[in-house]
Amino acid sequence: MAQRRSSLGFLGMFGRSSDLRQIDAALRGADLHPALVPEGVKLTIVNLMKDHWPDEPPSQAYPSVAQLCSYCIAGRETFEQANGQERMLEAERIEAALESGDSFDARVVLMTLHAKLIDAEVVDRYGLSAE
Template structure:
């Protein structure tokens, strides 16, 4: 669908997000392009000054990696502290029902990239 965009290569924010995904243990090609573009747009809306900078991309990538792999694989790639932080973020998003993390979780659910164990553990569903 966005094949013509590949003629020019990925944008700088997409390169940052791809690098952050690799760092978090997810190959960037496992994340649909539409998910990446939407996540970047959400980061840019939230952070008008910095946009999708390295820190914002790392936070988004960590949450996506947890959602995609579940605790065991994520913890093996990123450590127990990172897994606990991701779980705290999910708990906060579920409790709040809105916010950047909740929107990223909803985006991943719609894309069908959330591991079934994560869906069941957190009772995630699309309303």
């Protein structure tokens, strides 16, 4: 079966694809306005999700991915203030992602690093570098 493509829309005539609408909603749910995340980054996120899940990414996966992305972009303190300690601890899985190597979470973290969206404190805390 051919995989469905993501669409940004065109001149208001064609709507955004459901995966991009879901990631926008999930980012809002993680207290990160979707306009702060470039469209190319959101497309990369949904494409990583499509690569990770053989069929369609499950709808419950979007909030988890958005939390990780929001944590990376906003930083620990800001994320915790907006989302609470419990959600901050859930999103703070970067160390486990890095230890596992080429995991889905590690790719999301690396994508925020390469896009230069990641908070400097997160980079320092986990010793991240793009070499």
